[in-house]
Amino acid sequence: MVLSVVYLGLLLLSGLCRGQEFSYEGSLGESDREVRYSTFIDNDALRNEINLVFAGPSHWGDEYHTCIGKHQSPINIEEHNVKNVSLQPLRLIGIDNPCQSYVTNTGHTVMLKTNESKAAMLSGGPLENNIYVFEQLHFHWGQNDYEGSEDLINNHSFPMEMHAVFYKEDYKSMDEALKHEDGLAILAYLYEISPQPNPMYEPIVKLLPDIEAMGKGKVLQEPLLLETILVPDIANMQDYFTYNGSLTTPPCLEVATWIDFKDHQELSREQLSAFRDLRNPQGNKLTHNFRPVQPLEDRVVLHNIPQEHSTPSNISEDHHFDGHSGQRSVKVPILFVALGALVAIFLFAM
Ligand SMILES: [Zn+2]
Secondary structure (H helix, E strand, O other): OHHHHHHHHHHHHOOOOOOOOOOOOOOOOHHHHHHHHHHHOOOHHHHHHHHHHHOOHHHHHHHOHHHHOOOOOOOEEOHHHOEEEOOOOOEEEOOOOEEOEEEEEOOOOEEEEEOOOOOOEEEOHHHOOOOEEEEEEEEEEOOOOOOOOOOEEOOEOOOEEEEEEEEEHHHOOHHHHOOOOOOEEEEEEEEEEOOOOOHHHHHHHHHHHHHOOOOOEEEOOOOEEHHHHHOOOHHHOOOEEEEEEOOOOOOOOOOEEEEEEEEEEEEOHHHHHHHOOOEOOOOOEOOOOOOOOOOOOOOOOEEEOOOOOOOOOHHHHHOOOOHHHHHHHHHHHHHHHHHHHHHHHHHHHO
16 A cells, blocks of 8 residues: 555656556556545546556547447458458658658657658558648557567567558648548558668667657657658558558547558567667556557458559450469460461461
């Protein structure tokens, strides 16, 4: 009891819960928290703050009712249960200018924003001809190399996931976009461990020790070319899953078109572990910041099959989904050649 009071005192003295309205820690339900703390705390506001700090993802819905919606993210994507489609090409525009970037420890993640009047834009694919403007990118990770991603693929989790968040240009701002079901488009990148550090992430990883405390931020030493992070391999850019979902943090608004690339990015163990040294709102190490998967409900996940870069003849175009007809078509020219040869032999013999 005494220890609890001291701990709560420290928690509040540090002012760390202020403005941080959810946690990845703790799994106490509302009734458990009431029993433990209410007996000796008679200040309503204080009790509410404590409730929020100790309520992990399974209790976000207690405070934020939108977190118990039917189209929540993340999800487990079962590859045998997706619908294959061929959408128009996904396009990223304005990502080839180096731009000054600012990296912040929000207490829940590492967030990168660019200081660019001409923002990067996203269009095409499931977004059709609508334009989405780059707002920020951030990361999710786990306490070991076997978990950390938010979406799972065939129940497999990855050690890290990056989200690049874009808002619909028509809505003019992020705040306004959050009020509309087509407000956001989020690109999701999954990571795996590689023996070598990934040089593209070194500038970000290097400054993590400088922003260890929540609220700290720093400008990247060199201007960042968003292209290197957002399009690491253009050949794989059209191979992705897409579905409608939500923000993966409270208030979990169902406003996002998710685009999850199939291709995996690489980070070394050391690069990844640098993220786990950052501090959360309570001043503890932010060892994990992923939300568990949510039910798919009535949604269908689409898998975009990249269209062939060039179609050498009408045959492959006409019979794109029909291997048998393709084979038959190939035989036709052979028949012609054989017939031609027979005619030639016949003429020669005469
Ligand atoms: Zn995220």
